[in-house]
Structure formats: C-alpha cells, structure tokens
C-alpha cells in the first residue's frame with residue numbers, strides 16, 4: 001500500500017508543512033467561530049424540537065408540512081430573523097434574490113446598491129444589463145441607483161448619505177461577499193454601519209445578498225440591523241448536503257411579502273410540497289458551521305502556500321475573513337490553466353476530467369473552471385474559476401473537509417511545478 005497516494009513532490013510537501021505551520025493562529029480563530037456557530041445551530045434544533053417526523057416530506061400542495069415549518073423556524077433562529085423561507089424550489093441564489101427584490105419593490109420605487117456594481121447574474125434582474133422586456137425590475141418601473149466603492153474597495157458612506165438625503169429610497173442593497181472581484185468582503189459590523197446610516201436618514205428596507213457569508217462570523221447581518229437577507233443552499237448554509245435551494249430570512253412582514261411573490265399573493269409560505277428534501281436541508285444546515293470552517297481553513301492554507309510561492313493572495317493567510325472566497329493572482333494564463341487542472345485532479349467526482357478554457361455567456365474573456373462536486377455547481381465544495389485576463393487571478397472557494405481540500409490545493413501547485421511554471 002502506498003503512503004504518498006498523490007505522489008506529491010518532496011519539496012512541495014516540505015513547503016506545505018511550512019505553509020500549514022503559519023496557519024495556526026488563523027485556524028484557531030476559525031475553530032472558535034465554528035464552535036460558537038455549531039452551538040447556535042444545535043440550540044436552534046433543540047429549541048424548535050426538531051423530530052423524526054420533520055424529516056419526512058409532503059406532496060401536492062404541501063399543506064401542513066411540519067418539517068417545512070420547523071426548518072423555517074430553525075433557520076430563523078440561526079440567522080437572527082423573525083421569520084424565514086427555506087425552500088428546495090428556489091432554483092439558485094439568483095432566483096432567491098430575485099423573488100426577494102420583486103417581493104419588496106413596487107413600480108415607481110427606487111433601490112440603491114451601495115456596494116458598486118452587483119454580482120453578474122443580478123444585473124439583468126435589475127435591468128442594468130441584458131435585454132429590455134424580459135421582466136426586469138426596470139421593466140416594472142423600478143429605478144436603480146448605485147454608489148461606487150472607494151479606492152480601497154470600501155463602501156463610500158458619504159456618497160450613500162448624499163443619495164439618502166436627496167432621493168426617496170425604498171430599498172438599500174448590500175452585497176456582503178466580494179463575488180469574483182478583488183474588493184474586500186464586508187464584515188457584519190460594516191453592514192451594521194450602513195444599516196444604521198440608512199435608518200437614521202430614511203425608512204428604506206436594508207437587504208443583504210448574504211451569499212458566501214453565512215457562518216463566517218459569529219453574527220449575521222440581521223443581528224446588526226439589516227432587515228432581510230437571502231442566499232443559496234448550494235453554498236454555505238446547505239452544508240454541502242442540500243441538493244438545491246435558497247433561503248430568505250428577516251423581518252416577519254418583509255418575509256411575508258417575499259412569500260407572496262414566491263407562490264401567489266394571498267397564499268404565501270403555507271404551501272409548497274417538500275417531496276422529501278427537508279431531511280437534507282435540515283442536515284445541511286446542521287453541518288453548515290463545520291463545513292464553512294473547513295472551507296475557511298482551505299482558503300487560509302491556499303493563501304499561505306501560494307504566498308510562499310511568491311504570489312499575491314487576497315485575503316492574505318492571516319487576515320480576517322468575511323466570506324469563503326480566496327483569490328490568488330498567478331500572473332499568466334498558463335498557470336491559471338494548470339492550477340485548475342491540478343485542482344480538478346483533487347476532486348472526489350470527475351477527477352479524471354481535464355478542464356479547458358471556454359467562452360462563457362456573459363463574459364468577454366475565456367473562463368476556466370475546476371469543479372468536481374457531488375452537487376452540480378456547488379461552490380461550498382472545492383471549486384475554482386479563472387477568467388483568462390488581467391490580473392490572471394483564480395478565485396477558489398469551498399472544501400467539504402480540509403484534509404481532502406488540502407490535497408486539491410497541493411495538486412494545483414504540483415501541476416504548475418510539473419509544467420515548469422513555478423519553482424519550489
């Protein structure tokens with residue numbers, strides 16, 4: 001039986017040890033957050049008396065689905081919300097955010113995004129990209145305003161204040177995660193400052209795109225004054241177990257409005273067959289704090305290793321983190337391609353597949369991706385995306401368990417080493 005299953009180069013193994021030894025402090029911070037959040041989630045399960053019958057599903061209209069109702073209550077407690085809707089029937093994070101935006105905004109009203117241009121897939125929803133006439137917020141007479149980030153990638157509170165004083169804003173939109181940009185992600189404390197400013201100057205609803213942020217800190221945006229949050233179950237809060245879905249959580253009357261949009265006005269959240277998905281959504285939520293901790297450790301280790309290989313990692317290995325995304329600037333496209341091919345080799349599924357750069361709809365450059373996940377498109381599982389353009393950065397995220405994801409990271413470096421693209 002072999003010991004070095006993946007034939008990791010000796011020098012790279014030594015560097016890996018060194019990289020790991022630098023992670024002690026960051027890992028111990030992560031452990032503390034994980035422990036706190038794991039207790040918070042366990043407490044929510046026990047307080048809401050989750051029982052075996054909740055794990056079963058319903059069909060048809062799904063009236064009186066007790067598992068669905070319990071899951072909503074457990075999620076509410078975890079997120080500091082008055083109410084929540086957690087459903088497998090949300091097709092994606094974008095769909096979930098769309099339901100929330102259309103649930104909360106009415107013709108003639110204005111929304112203000114304070115975190116610069118939002119995530120790619122949200123732009124056609126708002127109507128700032130794509131084709132008119134497809135039912136964007138713009139088509140429905142909802143006006144969009146945006147304040148730009150400052151030169152450090154931070155929210156420009158002065159600019160936000162100006163807009164809130166000059167315009168009647170119905171909804172302030174905050175994107176917590178950096179997404180696939182190099183700006184820093186937002187802490188819940190920073191979100192709190194934006195919420196406080198908004199409340200001081202207006203009666204606007206504060207909505208947070210919480211994707212990739214759940215359980216990264218011990219508190220969530222609702223604990224810091226946000227009114228409503230939404231996110232995807234194939235990211236953090238699904239714990240790598242939920243097969244699909246999304247959630248909306250926040251103030252009761254706001255969640256109710258979103259529920260009328262999700263199903264139908266007058267019907268709301270009391271329907272929707274769960275078809276046996278509740279067990280996985282509950283189990284995923286239960287595991288989420290631990291899995292997010294593993295993903296964070298993976299990101300920290302990757303930053304530490306690649307910084308030793310003299311590349312720029314953002315965030316740096318010992319920096320505070322407010323989402324699970326890690327970017328590494330690799331300086332040319334050959335390295336990006338090798339990185340993704342190596343990472344793919346460290347995946348449990350499709351390890352034998354060789355990623356190729358391709359023209360992705362909506363992107364001006366070719367993009368290469370690595371993903372070998374149990375759930376298609378899941379980015380709480382180890383995965384990477386890299387547009388082949390300046391600054392030749394790869395964005396990686398996820399890792400269901402650190403020990404396995406660490407091999408994925410090492411194989412990304414090994415592939416570059418093999419092709420003579422780095423020296424150790």
Ligand SMILES: *Cc1c(COP(=O)(O)O)cnc(C)c1O
Nearest residue numbers: 092093094119177179209211232
């Ligand atoms: C993932 C993500 C979304 C939603 O994306 P889907 O691919 O539709 O699930 C929205 N905003 C941010 C910041 C995200 O990371």
